[in-house]
Amino acid sequence: MRTGETTAGGRQVPAERRHALVSLARSLLVAGGIVVGYFVLPMTRLDGDSLLRLLAGLALIAALLAWQIRQITRSAYPRLRAVETLSVTLSLFFAVFATAYHVMSVDDPASFTEPLTRLDAAYFTVTVFATVGFGDIAATTETARAVTTTQMLGDLVLVGLVAHAVVEAVRTGMERQERRT
Template sequence: MGGGSGRVAVLGHLVRAGASAALLTWLYYAAPLDHGFGAAAFAALLAGLALFGCLVAWQVSAIARSRRPRLRALEAVGTAVPLFLVLFSATYVLLSQDRPGSFSEPLSRTDALYFAVTVFATVGFGDIAPSDGTGRALVTVQMVADLIVVGLVAKVLFGAVQTGLSRRPERSEP
């Protein structure tokens, strides 16, 4: 394959990853998040995390079969991580609306997304922090899930890349 087709493949994977992240972010801002925080919201978070797990499992299979497993893994991360973050962001919005004292300040959708990314990046809370037991419990769930995503999922995706690379003939990948 020539260099031009390699660049097109790289661009295609980057565009799909960016489009997935943009679509998930748009859906987050468009979703009707006005039903409060309760058992249904927690069940929805768990269902979303199950969907996240299924997406990662499907991505692992796609990476292992891909002609360009490294690029496919990049695309997988570009889809899975935004899904993970908007799931927690939506839950934080619902909790903040339903129980205003749950955080150090009321959370808009942007505030909740910022907070979820801050927790994911483990850079500390700073201006927004959970203020009650429910908020702290939910943030603890995200922190544990973050460790799983960063550790286990990264290891699984890396393993799928290795499998994909071992299945193809020797040649360099763009």
């Protein structure tokens, strides 16, 4: 078993465990930063550029995901890298749609069955993703329904294609490791 650095107590920490802890910490920091950014950054105006920003956010997520999948295949710890990839991708995906819902609600409170706070918008995003559909909040305008439909389709892509791509990247990374040893 490989060992890592010596701790303050003088004992060796296995490299795999150290990498797992660093990966977990990095995932939590990035996801936490995205959540904090969602709740504190100013976003209250819907304008002509809002749709473009939503599309740009989705394109950024797709580009980041493609880069992350490539990194999984090259990583010494592909499973850990896959967990990081999913945590960042899902956090960004949720933040992009929660932001869109919140801004639409601020601009036109009739977009949903009730005006959405940031927390309400995040809640709605998660209920749509989880396909729970409690019915307490629903999109009522065409624009809100179009964005919600876009999220639903994106959810299917995330659950199906992205999960498959991440699993394949882990498999490729593991095979690459086995060839090295």
